Amino acid sequence: MARREITNWSQLQRFQPREIFTPRSEDELAAIVARAGVEGRRIKVMGAGHSFTAIAVTPDFHVTIHALDQLHHVDQSSGVVTVGAGITLKKLNRELDRYGLALTNMGDIDKQSIAGAVSTGTHGTGLAYGGIATQVRGLRMLTPNGDVVDIDANHEPELFRCARVGLGALGIITRITLQAVPSFRLHAVESSHSLDDVLEAWPDTIRANDHAEFFFMPGGRNAARKINNRTDEPAAPLSRRRYVADKLVAENIGFGVINRVARRLPRAAPTVAKLLNGSETNRDYVDVSHKVFSTPRWVHFYESEWSLPLDSLVPAVRQINAFARTLGKPVTFPIEVRCAAADDIPLSTANGSDRGYIAAHVFWGTPYDEYFSGLWSIVREFDGRPHWGKMHAETAETLAPRYPEWDHFQSARRRVDPEGRFTNSYLDRVLGPVG
Numbered sequence: 001m002a003r004r005e006i007t008n009w010s011q012l013q014r015f016q017p018r019e020i021f022t023p024r025s026e027d028e029l030a031a032i033v034a035r036a037g038v039e040g041r042r043i044k045v046m047g048a049g050h051s052f053t054a055i056a057v058t059p060d061f062h063v064t065i066h067a068l069d070q071l072h073h074v075d076q077s078s079g080v081v082t083v084g085a086g087i088t089l090k091k092l093n094r095e096l097d098r099y100g101l102a103l104t105n106m107g108d109i110d111k112q113s114i115a116g117a118v119s120t121g122t123h124g125t126g127l128a129y130g131g132i133a134t135q136v137r138g139l140r141m142l143t144p145n146g147d148v149v150d151i152d153a154n155h156e157p158e159l160f161r162c163a164r165v166g167l168g169a170l171g172i173i174t175r176i177t178l179q180a181v182p183s184f185r186l187h188a189v190e191s192s193h194s195l196d197d198v199l200e201a202w203p204d205t206i207r208a209n210d211h212a213e214f215f216f217m218p219g220g221r222n223a224a225r226k227i228n229n230r231t232d233e234p235a236a237p238l239s240r241r242r243y244v245a246d247k248l249v250a251e252n253i254g255f256g257v258i259n260r261v262a263r264r265l266p267r268a269a270p271t272v273a274k275l276l277n278g279s280e281t282n283r284d285y286v287d288v289s290h291k292v293f294s295t296p297r298w299v300h301f302y303e304s305e306w307s308l309p310l311d312s313l314v315p316a317v318r319q320i321n322a323f324a325r326t327l328g329k330p331v332t333f334p335i336e337v338r339c340a341a342a343d344d345i346p347l348s349t350a351n352g353s354d355r356g357y358i359a360a361h362v363f364w365g366t367p368y369d370e371y372f373s374g375l376w377s378i379v380r381e382f383d384g385r386p387h388w389g390k391m392h393a394e395t396a397e398t399l400a401p402r403y404p405e406w407d408h409f410q411s412a413r414r415r416v417d418p419e420g421r422f423t424n425s426y427l428d429r430v431l432g433p434v435g
């Protein structure tokens with residue numbers, strides 16, 4: 001029988017696994033893991049398939065756990081909640097809302113599964129806020145022989161530290177316990193500036209505001225800055241008309257159309273780039289946190305994102321922008337710049353120090369080699385650490401020196417998965433073979 005093809009969101013990954021499983025319970029999942037062990041097969045869970053890299057690809061047992069998406073436990077007074085690992089951030093936000101709780105920070109979208117987001121170090125922005133993995137207080141995991149283990153800061157603390165950004169290499173997560181916070185509103189101010197002004201003010205901006213980021217067209221001179229601060233002001237969301245006009249029509253439908261034109265007619269790309277560089281943003285509103293953090297992303301793209309030492313961010317952005325001006329064809333998709341707080345998770349891109357983040361994109365289906373490889377040479381000079389779910393060409397050899405706790409992760413991996421049941425070719429490349 002022909003094998004079914006699985007594709008991810010970006011369609012950069014296409015593969016035909018030997019068998020596909022959609023378990024409806026933890027027990028069913030444990031039996032599948034145990035069977036993989038007996039038959040000597042590799043096994044991988046794919047969350048929402050929103051990673052660009054082959055991190056969730058497997059030739060053997062492909063598992064999706066969308067059915068494991070229950071809210072298992074809520075302690076409203078402490079904000080500690082336990083959820084099934086397959087829950088999407090969107091459903092999680094909805095559930096938390098019902099109890100007057102929220103995630104303290106999140107990235108740009110809410111389509112990911114919590115396990116997938118945590119496992120790759122998914123982050124938002126804010127110098128006082130770490131990635132989603134820093135909100136994890138406990139994990140229930142399946143070991144290679146299908147045994148269930150509950151780990152946290154007191155039980156298997158070292159494995160817990162590593163497994164919070166585990167890249168899917170340390171076991172299959174079935175439940176996640178998170179520290180949520182009382183729900184809160186954000187006052188969002190989105191405005192246009194010259195890129196030079198935004199860069200100049202960036203070190204102060206990130207210290208003076210809870211969540212700051214900016215976007216600019218590669219090679220351009222303007223930037224759109226987004227500042228979100230926690231507030232007690234009453235909700236004053238964008239009107240429905242403004243939301244549809246700005247967030248759906250301009251940022252998605254219109255943006256998609258002009259990118260399609262630029263892809264089909266490369267001669268139009270400089271005009272498109274100029275048009276996008278000149279576009280103005282001016283919004284001021286107050287809304288529930290997750291409605292401000294996450295936005296619709298209908299236009300598909302390819303992405304490469306890097307974390308850099310905080311002080312290197314501005315010089316790196318300047319170099320990347322100068323390099324983008326030398327490209328044969330202008331890029332018609334913006335670069336996004338963010339920051340995050342230091343953490344103690346061995347393979348977190350923010351391990352050990354506060355970090356700045358630079359994310360470069362190209363429209364889906366357009367060539368990226370020249371742009372991304374030039375960008376990669378620049379960020380390597382700054383000891384950049386790639387987002388585990390986004391495109392890069394690093395290997396275990398080049399990555400190890402950039403992670404002070406690299407060996408901690410490697411010994412956890414050797415201990416829990418000595419036969420490489422949870423590995424795949426991407427993990428073999430970025431972590432090296434098990435052992």
Ligand SMILES: Cc1cc2nc3c(=O)[nH]c(=O)nc-3n(C[C@H](O)[C@H](O)[C@H](O)COP(=O)(O)OP(=O)(O)OC[C@H]3O[C@@H](n4cnc5c(N)ncnc54)[C@H](O)[C@@H]3O)c2cc1C
Binds near residue numbers: 051086109
């Ligand atoms: C439009 C878009 C916007 C994005 N925005 C951001 C952003 O703002 N910030 C950011 O940091 N990233 C962002 N990302 C990247 C994205 O958050 C990560 O790639 C994330 O891993 C995707 O989650 P997922 O559920 O799709 O996981 P997948 O891509 O399906 O899987 C990722 C990894 O998690 C593992 N995994 C999944 N479930 C389990 C489990 N139960 N147990 C063990 N391992 C598991 C998989 O095996 C794989 O190794 C974005 C991606 C897209 C496409």
